[in-house]
Amino acid sequence: MNWIDTHSHLTYPDYNDPIEDILDRSRAAGVTRWITVGTDIEHNRKAIDLAAGVEGMFAIVGIHPHHASEASNDDLALLAEQARKNKVVALGETGLDYHYTFSTKDRQLEVFRAQLTLAAERNLPVVIHSRDAFADTLAVLDEFAARLPRVVFHCHGGPVDQTQAILDRGWFASFTGIVTFKNGETARQAASIVPLDRMLLETDCPFISPEPVRHIRPCEPAMLVHTARKLAELKGLDPAAFADAVNHTSQSFFVLTI
Numbered sequence: 615m616n617w618i619d620t621h622s623h624l625t626y627p628d629y630n631d632p633i634e635d636i637l638d639r640s641r642a643a644g645v646t647r648w649i650t651v652g653t654d655i656e657h658n659r660k661a662i663d664l665a666a667g668v669e670g671m672f673a674i675v676g677i678h679p680h681h682a683s684e685a686s687n688d689d690l691a692l693l694a695e696q697a698r699k700n701k702v703v704a705l706g707e708t709g710l711d712y713h714y715t716f717s718t719k720d721r722q723l724e725v726f727r728a729q730l731t732l733a734a735e736r737n738l739p740v741v742i743h744s745r746d747a748f749a750d751t752l753a754v755l756d757e758f759a760a761r762l763p764r765v766v767f768h769c770h771g772g773p774v775d776q777t778q779a780i781l782d783r784g785w786f787a788s789f790t791g792i793v794t795f796k797n798g799e800t801a802r803q804a805a806s807i808v809p810l811d812r813m814l815l816e817t818d819c820p821f822i823s824p825e826p827v828r829h830i831r832p833c834e835p836a837m838l839v840h841t842a843r844k845l846a847e848l849k850g851l852d853p854a855a856f857a858d859a860v861n862h863t864s865q866s867f868f869v870l871t872i
């Protein structure tokens with residue numbers, strides 16, 4: 615049984631161990647393919663390089679809403695170049711974060727729209743980060759919806775009405791270790807209404823170590839199995855059948871070539 619970690623940040627400085635060791639532990643746990651997500655120009659470059667050198671590794675490039683203010687219009691032009699590179703499978707993570715508001719709302723909206731324009735032009739799927747900004751995220755996405763091939767809300771935590779709004783539009787939801795948390799009931803309720811052909815799995819590592827390894831930091835792809843088992847249980851499926859279904863969804867969402 616193999617799993618795909620569809621959203622990790624393996625280029626982040628949180629990791630002291632060599633990447634080979636992290637990936638060996640991941641393979642040993644059955645997590646054999648990964649997508650590493652860049653959040654600014656520098657990490658996009660590192661993500662592209664990592665994907666180039668590792669079989670089963672893919673990259674997503676984008677400018678995270680936290681970095682929207684520091685991103686210049688030249689950076690957006692660079693992003694357009696990065697999005698053409700080999701093994702880049704989506705644009706993101708992009709969206710709106712009104713929880714921290716590290717970047718002004720106006721700039722977040724501009725940078726979000728610029729990335730959706732690029733995704734539409736290139737027919738690339740988009741990976742959405744939305745925190746305390748669901749209404750605005752939805753409104754902006756609705757402007758582009760007809761031109762975007764596929765949309766996933768990453769690290770989705772519910773609630774059910776927002777989840778339903780995502781599903782109604784034909785979009786996808788991606789779940790992290792939050793579904794394993796004692797206080798993760800809202801995320802579990804969301805997962806319970808998302809069909810397997812709209813569901814993706816991710817660690818979002820180095821963040822969000824799942825139970826029962828929540829105390830171990832940084833989170834790494836090997837830990838995806840805990841989240842996967844919890845979701846399989848929620849869906850009342852044995853892990854192998856669940857893995858088959860969600861792997862198929864991930865593979866077709868991102869058009870993974872291996």
Ligand SMILES: [Zn+2]
Nearest residue numbers: 621651707818
């Ligand atoms: Zn992320």
